Amino acid sequence: MNKVKVAVIGCGVIAPTHIQCYQACEGAELVAVCDIVEERARKLAEQYNVPRFTTVAAELFADPEIDAVSICTEHYTHVDLVIAALKAGKHVVCEKCLAASLPELDAMIAAVKAHPELVSSGIFQHRFTAINRELKAIVEEGLLGRLLTSRAQLYCERTNEYYLKDAWRGKWKSEGGSILINQAIHFIDQMLWISGGPAVDQKPVAMIRNLNHEGIIETDDTAAAVVPLANGALGVIEATSASFHIWHNTLSFEGTMGIVEIRDDKPLTVEFKDPEVQAAVAKRLADSAKPENLDFGKEYYGGGHPAQINDFIAAIQEKRAPYVTLEDAASTARVILEIYAPFRKV
Ligand SMILES: NC(=O)c1ccc[n+]([C@@H]2O[C@H](COP(=O)([O-])OP(=O)(O)OC[C@H]3O[C@@H](n4cnc5c(N)ncnc54)[C@H](O)[C@@H]3O)[C@@H](O)[C@H]2O)c1
Structure with a gap:
């Protein structure tokens, strides 16, 4: 070929x-x-x-x-x-x-x-890393029962120097926002993708703040939002770039029969009503939490670029569609841009 x-x-x-x-x-x-x-x-x-x-x-x-x-x-x-x-x-x-x-x-x-x-x-x-795919399969198989809430959380540190280094960062017109659109976007995408996508007919509600980069960025360094999901559950987003943590992300999925959380691509909480399901899910997540190929890029990029x-x-x-079509990626971008819409000055 x-x-x-x-x-x-x-x-x-x-x-x-x-x-x-x-x-x-x-x-x-x-x-x-x-x-x-x-x-x-x-x-x-x-x-x-x-x-x-x-x-x-x-x-x-x-x-x-x-x-x-x-x-x-x-x-x-x-x-x-x-x-x-x-x-x-x-x-x-x-x-x-x-x-x-x-x-x-x-x-x-x-x-x-x-x-x-x-x-x-x-x-x-991150849609290409093993633990995220396993988590998606676990949710899709219905092992959590009815999905109630899904949460994407990111605590990271972006210094004033980081924002000032490149003129496009921290501005509505050029970056389009900050913590949600640039860093938390990965975990918002995973939360939405694993949960089955956002509701198309309802908008997210949110608050954004600039708590620790005043006078440096015009956008958000801290944000919280609720996103209605297509299956009726609620997606919750919480993110800040004003943390002392360099990079700390958690994804949580709570259903009527169980809860699963992964932190920094490792299982954190696996609790199920049925102990056999709990043991099986814990094994699947532990087996898939292998280190990815981190030869290229920074560690928190997660090693999925080569596969994508x-x-x-x-x-x-x-001559086929890619695993992540542009339209598919746009659905996550749209949620983030809708969150920002009431706060944008330009
Ligand atoms: N997937 C990830 O994990 C990940 C990680 C980092 C950055 N990114 C994304 O990658 C993109 C770039 O980020 P970055 O940190 O590399 O930015 P950067 O500012 O370091 O680099 C962007 C480069 O694009 C160049 N450029 C701008 N307009 C151009 C044009 N019309 N033609 C040719 N070059 C042009 C600039 O001169 C600059 O060198 C952003 O969308 C960012 O969000 C993704």
């Missing part, structure tokens, strides 16, 4: 993870990287031995040699890049969060719908 020729657009923090994933993927050939800051593109091209670099994404879109692109730029730039890529006939995988506002997200979805012949995907790498990139490439070769 022909290799899929790929370019990575955006050469910042996440780009090396995508680059290494493509270079390790048998079906892919990474042919170019791109950044509007020439030095960044040149540096990554040299460091990873990528044949060429450019500062103009449009050059890559116009290049018939390139089949697919990874969008690794800031949130507010995703919409134009994804639409331009699709219009040029390129398959596209875009980092989270897909968009910084609801109109941007709607425009992106319209372009995806206009190009069903192309593979489009949104990065949610492999799936994206295989989807192109096999």
Whole structure:
């Protein structure tokens, strides 16, 4: 089968993870990287031995040699890049969060719908880790009974320096929010995905605060929300980037017959009415809590990127939908953007 020729657009923090994933993927050939800051593109091209670099994404879109692109730029730039890529006939995988506002997200979805012949995907790498898949299977098998509440919690630390380092962070227009849209988004996605998705006809309710980054960011460093779920249960979100914890996440699912919680990808609470079910679920979660391949990226990225990139490439070769379609990823983005909607000033 022909290799899929790929370019990575955006050469910042996440780009090396995508680059290494493509270079390790048998079906892919990474042919170019791109950044509007020439030095960044040149540096990554040299460091990873990528044949060429450019500062103009449009050059890559116009290049018939390139089949697919990874969008690794800031949130507010995703919409134009994804639409331009699709219009040029390129398959596209875009980092989270897909968009910084609801109109941007709607425009992106319209372009995806206009190009069903192309593979489009949104990065949610944690959907590829073993314990999350096992947890989803446990919930879907009905072992918890009727699902009552699902909770996604993230306590992490983002310093003033972190927010000030890049101009796009901490602003409604460019980041689209902060703790929910950038860090907690992964756990919000897992909570929604494992629970069977958000209710389509009801909006979330929420409060957001900036408790410890006043004068630094205009967005949220702390947030709490309730999201109505499609199955009638309630999803609860609690997140802060003002914690002393570097990174601490918990996912909880409480049903009429049992409760399961995982913290930082390890089982935390497994309690069931039926002791046999409890023992079986505890074993399944313990067996799936193996360390993931953490060769690429930071530890809290969770090791799922290689599997998602492999799936994206295989989807192109096999002419099938990817495991995480862009529209699927957009459903989580939409929940977050709806949470923010009453608080946005722009
Ligand atoms: N999945 C994850 O775990 C994970 C982790 C980190 C970041 N991310 C996501 O990846 C994206 C990038 O984040 P980052 O931390 O790497 O940001 P960053 O600011 O470090 O890098 C973004 C780069 O994109 C470049 N850029 C902007 N517009 C461009 C354009 N039109 N063409 C080419 N290059 C352009 C910028 O110059 C910059 O170098 C964000 O959406 C972020 O949320 C995901």
